[in-house]
Amino acid sequence: MNILIVGGGGREHALAWKIRQNPDVDKLFIAPGNGGTALLGTNIPLQDDDIEGIVTFAKDNGIGLVVAGPELPLVLGLQEALSKFGVPCFGPCTFAAQLEGSKAFAKNMMQETGVPTAAFRVFDSHERALSYVRTHPLPMVIKADGLAAGKGVVIAQTMHEAEEALHDMMVKQVFGAAGLTVVVEEALIGEEASFMAFCDGSTIVSMPSLQDHKRIGDNDTGLNTGGMGAYSPAPILPEEQYHAMADLAIRPITEHLAAIGQPFKGVLYAGLMMTVNGPMVLEYNVRFGDPECQPLMARLKSDLVEIMLACVKGTLSPERVEFLQETSCCVVMAAHGYPQAYPKGMAISGIEEAEGIESVKVFQAGTRLQDGKPVSTGGRVLGVTALGTDLQQARERAYLATKKIHFDNSYYRKDIANKGLRRS
Numbered sequence: 377m378n379i380l381i382v383g384g385g386g387r388e389h390a391l392a393w394k395i396r397q398n399p400d401v402d403k404l405f406i407a408p409g410n411g412g413t414a415l416l417g418t419n420i421p422l423q424d425d426d427i428e429g430i431v432t433f434a435k436d437n438g439i440g441l442v443v444a445g446p447e448l449p450l451v452l453g454l455q456e457a458l459s460k461f462g463v464p465c466f467g468p469c470t471f472a473a474q475l476e477g478s479k480a481f482a483k484n485m486m487q488e489t490g491v492p493t494a495a496f497r498v499f500d501s502h503e504r505a506l507s508y509v510r511t512h513p514l515p516m517v518i519k520a521d522g523l524a525a526g527k528g529v530v531i532a533q534t535m536h537e538a539e540e541a542l543h544d545m546m547v548k549q550v551f552g553a554a555g556l557t558v559v560v561e562e563a564l565i566g567e568e569a570s571f572m573a574f575c576d577g578s579t580i581v582s583m584p585s586l587q588d589h590k591r592i593g594d595n596d597t598g599l600n601t602g603g604m605g606a607y608s609p610a611p612i613l614p615e616e617q618y619h620a621m622a623d624l625a626i627r628p629i630t631e632h633l634a635a636i637g638q639p640f641k642g643v644l645y646a647g648l649m650m651t652v653n654g655p656m657v658l659e660y661n662v663r664f665g666d667p668e669c670q671p672l673m674a675r676l677k678s679d680l681v682e683i684m685l686a687c688v689k690g691t692l693s694p695e696r697v698e699f700l701q702e703t704s705c706c707v708v709m710a711a712h713g714y715p716q717a718y719p720k721g722m723a724i725s726g727i728e729e730a731e732g733i734e735s736v737k738v739f740q741a742g743t744r745l746q747d748g749k750p751v752s753t754g755g756r757v758l759g760v761t762a763l764g765t766d767l768q769q770a771r772e773r774a775y776l777a778t779k780k781i782h783f784d785n786s787y788y789r790k791d792i793a794n795k796g797l798r799r800s
Contacts, residue, residue, distance in 0.1 A: 378403040378438050379681070381417075382424050386408050386708075386741035387666035387761040390673040391443060391680070392416045394738070398681040411750040416494060424449045427457050434463045441684060441729025444642070447663050448523060451477035455641075457682065458672040466684040467778070468662050472633050475644070475660040479519045479559045481675035482660050489628035493657045502546040505558055509538045515563040520545050522554030525600050527715075531563055564658070566651040567795065569613045570606070570668050573626045574683055576692035577639030580630055581624045584675060584699050585613035587669045587796060592715060594791045601715045602756060604794035607705040607767060608671045611799035612650055621648075625657050635776075641687050655774065670739050670759045671704035705770040707778055707792050711742070712785040714755030720781040724750040724757070730777035735763035737772075751785055762767040767796050770786030 377400055381388050385426035390414035395401060396416045404417030407430060410501050413419060418722040423427045431454075434442055442458055444450050444467035451473045455465040467473075474481040480498040487493070494517070499505035509516060509532075518541040522530030528551050532538035547557030561755030571587040587610040592598040609615065625646040633640045645661035645668075664672070673680070677698045727738045727750065739761060742754015760777045771793045779786055 377401055377440040378405070379441045379443065379683070380405045380407060380434055380437075380439045381443045381445060382407055382430060382449050384408045384413075384424070385445065385666050386739045386756065387664055388445040389413050389739040389741065390670045390759070391445060391664070393739070394673045394676060394680040397750050398679055401681065403437070405433070405439070407433070410740050410753070411743035411745045414745050421622060424785060425452060427452050427454055430454065431457045431461065431463070433457060435461050438800070439463055441681070441688070443467075443684065444663060447473065447476045447661065450662055453525060454634055464685070464688045466688060468498040468640050469638060472636040472640045473662050474630070476662045477523055479521045480557060481560070483559055485629060485632065486657060488619045489632045490667070491625060491628050491657050492654065493562040493666070494564050496559050498557065498559050500557045502542060505542050505546065505560065505568070506539065509542065509560055510535065512560065514538075514540075517546070517561045517563050519559040519561070520551045520555035521557035521559060522551070524551040524554045527551070527600065529600065540690065563653055564649040564656055565797060566649045567612050569610050569648045569650055570582050570645065570665060571613060571648055572643055572645045572664070572668070572672070573622060574638045574692060574697060575630050575642060575644050575689055576687045576690045577641050578630075578634055578690065579692045580622060580626055580644075581692060581694050581697045582618045582626070583672060583697075584608045584615070585610040585618070586665075586671065588613065588665060588668055589789060589792055594789050599715050601710075603665065603667045604708045604710065604789045605706055606665070606668045607703065607793040607796055608668075608675060609703065611796050613648070621655065624655060629635045629660070666741075667706045667708055667759045672708040674704040674737060674761050674763050675699045675702060700763070702760060702763045702765060703770045704763050704768060705767065705774045706759045706792050707774045707788055708787055709758040709760060709778060709781060709788045710756050710758050711752055711754070712787045714787070718755050719785050720753055722752040722785060724781065724783040726781040727758075730760060730766070730780040733762070733773055733777050733780070736773055736777045738759050738781070757783065757786070767800055771797070
């Protein structure tokens, strides 16, 4: 079988690494890929929003499965475009992809299906939104409705911050059309957790819990990022609660979508806030998280290709999905300055030495190969991932590995998984 992965980050390297373990995979293509995926397959110069180009490539190269890494191609209709030519796609249809593509759509569906979430209002008028926030208690959360590369969420601690966020999104249009509609909601207090499930339209199979680290600085300080590290499982959401969490946050959505003729096939990701009043859903993603995918793939014992094909065909069963009992931890190495301006083109050394440490795998994200050696191209450069018998060991191995790696202007958080250790 020939497989095409769409995307070019650390998530896609992790997916390529796991897919390559299937002996029936003949050719593996990644569009556009990175320096890590180039070592596992063939990178194709197609961007993830080039739906026509992806479909044409899939037809011309006998692709038996397309795996959508990021959300954008799914929101743009990749699944339907491929299905016209009989090419299976691991990822939901455009309608279901609105769970991530539109914050308002997701919040309205949560409300309709009884999924617990923060109280909210949706506005497409700057004047009405401004009038509302001026009477709303602080802090409050203001979200651009559409896709904003993970940057369209502001937790306003002051009225000035709230007004500025609305002006930026709706007047200055810093996120383009994505911010013309906004969601204003109450700020939930608690600790976050990530919970994902494989879905085949009717059956769901939960994956182990995780905790991501969004802020750039230690102790959750500084700007939001795409994620500076993650670990699995998260003690705040233990295994004995997975079934109840699936019933609370995943099943109501998938059952509703199936009932209206828009079955969800792929990965449904619930971002949770564990509050004193119980778990609340912050948002949904319609694909693996990044960097959450990296520690999940490190733990996945079953064959990923078989799981994905079962999701597409509607034959998923719990027996198909098995994870190692070990714990995994991923530490993201970034370029200094990220998530704002940062340097590029730094030569990277030490990956082989890092992977010489037991149970360590270095997933490349913002990289390319230059004369056969990796150089940096993005803000998040590497995801140093390790397994361990417990969180302490996995964390120690991951940080030991980061010290083996060098590139100029590198930066990483020093406190990944500390919350989990305190709960262990």
